Amino acid sequence: MGTELTGPVLRVAALSKRFGGTQALKDVDLEVMPGEIHALIGPNGSGKSTLIKILAGYHHAEPGAVAELDGEPFGLGQVAASRHDRLRFVHQELGLVGELSAIDNLALSHGFARTAFGNIRWPEMERRTSALVERFGLGIDVRRPLMTATPVQRTVVAIAAALQGWEGRRGVLVLDEPTAVLPPGEVARLFDIVREVRDAGAGVLYVSHRMDEIFALADRVTVIRGGRRIATRPVAELTPRLLAELMAGEDMETTHRPAPPS
Structure with a gap:
């Protein structure tokens, strides 16, 4: 183990x-x-x-x-x-929105990084999402809609979403x-x-x-x-x-x- x-x-x-x-x-x-x-x-x-x-x-x-x-x-x-x-879950249906990117799907559960004026910090969101999914080595383009990803890539995004904020x-x-x-x-x-x-x-x-x-x-x-x-x-x-x-x-x-x- x-x-x-x-x-x-x-x-x-x-x-x-x-x-x-x-x-x-x-x-x-x-x-x-x-x-x-x-x-x-x-x-x-x-x-x-x-x-x-x-x-x-x-x-x-x-x-x-x-x-x-x-x-x-x-x-x-x-x-x-x-x-x-x-206690985090990845259900069989995954709970992802195929029309949205990995960035948007992860933000649905943990929110967007924003400036003091409420604007979304897109570079930070891309960096944060990439860091979560790249640990699994599948080369996912986090900016593209998930409907273009492979089934295992979508599953990895669901796992990454479940593990957000859980480091250490x-x-x-x-x-x-x-x-x-x-x-x-x-x-x-x-x-x-x-x-x-x-x-x-x-x-x-x-x-x-x-x-x-x-x-x-x-x-x-x-x-x-x-x-x-x-x-x-x-x-x-x-x-x-x-x-x-x-x-x-x-x-x-x-x-x-x-x-x-x-």
């Missing part, structure tokens, strides 16, 4: 959520360590999306749930404006199915970027339903099924068959695609 573990940067305990007569989550525990890529995997309907939406503030947790960042309690189900600042601070980046819209040839480059975030000391919660991605990228994996946490294991201790059995709850045959190169 990227850094020595000193305790969880994110801890969630006894997380439950009910929608009418449906128990979406039941007493789920989850810990993400600094400098680790922690995968969250489960079949459709397992509760992955509900868990992420609670962390992101779209749903409230049931009473009794506990959440901490670096030991500091925070409220589960808070609206985005009041959510903990060191421990936190957790949540990536929800980040490869869903990527061509196969760009998946390996995204994995390199995720590893860079981990190696800088952040915790990464990587949500996926694809086992090949888990074995290529993750340090640990938590399996949820039927709204419950089934297991949390180091990936090095698992095989594709064992992971599939944890997900399905029964013995089963599984195929495993070759992983993208590290």
